[in-house]
Amino acid sequence: MQQRQLAKLNIGNTEIVGYSMAGEETVIAAPEFNVLFDIGRAPHDLINLDYLLLTHGHMDHAAGIAYYFSQRNFLGNPAGTILLPRPLAAPVKRLLQVWGEIEGHPSPANIIPLDPGGEHTLRRNLIVRSFAVPHGAPSLGYAIVEYRHKLRPEFASHSGRELADLKRKGVEIEFNTEVPMIAYCGDAASGDYLDLPHVSQAKVVILECTFFDPDHVVRARAGKHMHAIDMPEALRRIQSENILLFHQSRRTSLSMARKVLRALLKKDDMDRITFLMDRKHLQAPPPAPKPAESGPTPKPGESK
Numbered sequence: 001m002q003q004r005q006l007a008k009l010n011i012g013n014t015e016i017v018g019y020s021m022a023g024e025e026t027v028i029a030a031p032e033f034n035v036l037f038d039i040g041r042a043p044h045d046l047i048n049l050d051y052l053l054l055t056h057g058h059m060d061h062a063a064g065i066a067y068y069f070s071q072r073n074f075l076g077n078p079a080g081t082i083l084l085p086r087p088l089a090a091p092v093k094r095l096l097q098v099w100g101e102i103e104g105h106p107s108p109a110n111i112i113p114l115d116p117g118g119e120h121t122l123r124r125n126l127i128v129r130s131f132a133v134p135h136g137a138p139s140l141g142y143a144i145v146e147y148r149h150k151l152r153p154e155f156a157s158h159s160g161r162e163l164a165d166l167k168r169k170g171v172e173i174e175f176n177t178e179v180p181m182i183a184y185c186g187d188a189a190s191g192d193y194l195d196l197p198h199v200s201q202a203k204v205v206i207l208e209c210t211f212f213d214p215d216h217v218v219r220a221r222a223g224k225h226m227h228a229i230d231m232p233e234a235l236r237r238i239q240s241e242n243i244l245l246f247h248q249s250r251r252t253s254l255s256m257a258r259k260v261l262r263a264l265l266k267k268d269d270m271d272r273i274t275f276l277m278d279r280k281h282l283q284a285p286p287p288a289p290k291p292a293e294s295g296p297t298p299k300p301g302e303s304k
């Protein structure tokens with residue numbers, strides 16, 4: 001299979017790697033948080049990330065689920081963890097069972113169903129929190145939230161020794177605050193989720209915008225997708241300075257998409273927008289792996 005060119009960029013001090021073409025494939029990774037947002041067709045360079053946050057079951061976002069778990073097993077990685085909308089947990093389990101039968105051995109997988117507002121700890125002081133988004137299938141968006149401990153302002157003038165004394169006496173000198181790092185909204189029409197603080201105030205908000213042609217408003221509404229005309233209101237609600245747009249289609253060139261948005265948005269708002277698939281972010285496709293190279297040794301019965 002021809003390798004697609006992944007985009008790689010730094011936005012809001014966060015590295016993002018991914019690929020997105022509406023209806024074909026969407027997979028977006030945040031390597032420093034060890035997460036994938038959707039899996040697309042499971043690009044080889046990204047399956048080492050341990051958490052797969054699946055927004056919904058449309059094939060362009062979900063096709064690579066079985067391949068992700070199988071390849072991790074083949075390469076000797078620990079079982080990955082998929083977080084997904086609760087109604088998808090049973091069918092995904094069945095999918096992996098059937099693939100296990102087809103392949104001749106099961107691939108281990110942790111399947112964690114979430115309801116809107118559900119949370120899962122990724123590592124110490126880092127969680128993912130789901131939120132409901134409107135789309136034509138059971139869907140969730142995901143926010144990566146970091147917990148930070150801050151000194152209570154009333155102790156700001158205390159010396160280190162005084163603070164240590166207070167701590168020993170059991171005085172709560174710190175409070176917890178949350179810092180939303182990334183909000184990935186998946187495929188979704190506009191909705192109340194845009195006002196959630198862990199979405200609106202995230203350092204990076206990853207937002208779909210599929211349609212740009214004035215004739216495609218009806219299609220956008222029917223599929224519960226964003227149209228360019230929804231962007232002025234979305235940008236009013238989102239406070240983040242870094243908005244990464246994905247899920248454009250082959251129908252619209254990015255230069256055309258930019259032109260349409262420039263006509264709709266104030267310059268300040270336009271400056272907050274980055275397109276994931278901007279040509280300047282695209283990496284050269286990796287060379288196809290050579291079979292003779294020292295790859296993993298398949299376990300018995302696991303030859304590929």
Ligand SMILES: [Zn+2]
Pocket residue numbers: 022023026058060061187247
């Ligand atoms: Zn999609």
Ligand SMILES: [Zn+2]
Pocket residue numbers: 056058135187
């Ligand atoms: Zn979709």
